[in-house]
Amino acid sequence: MRDLVRQGWTITAEETAALSPYIRAHITRFGAYATDVPGIEPEAFDPALDEIDFTVLDLAA
Known part of the structure; x- marks a missing residue:
């Protein structure tokens, strides 16, 4: 747009x-997913989150 204004166009x-700022060319809209490794099982999820101190949450509010 700046180039157009410099050229004399009125915007x-x-x-x-x-x-629209939505890019539609040369992108992978939903990401790139490997489909050749279905036999690999992910690590088990640990919901404990022991490394996070939740006692200071009242400071954020």
Whole structure:
């Protein structure tokens, strides 16, 4: 847009509002997932979270 303005074009707020920042070219929209390793089992999930001190949560509120 800056280049267009430098070239003499007039850009209105309505035209700017119609633009989309959504990139549609050369992206992997949902990520890249390996499908060739279905036999590998992930580590078991440990919900304990012992390394986090939850006693200071009242300070964040």
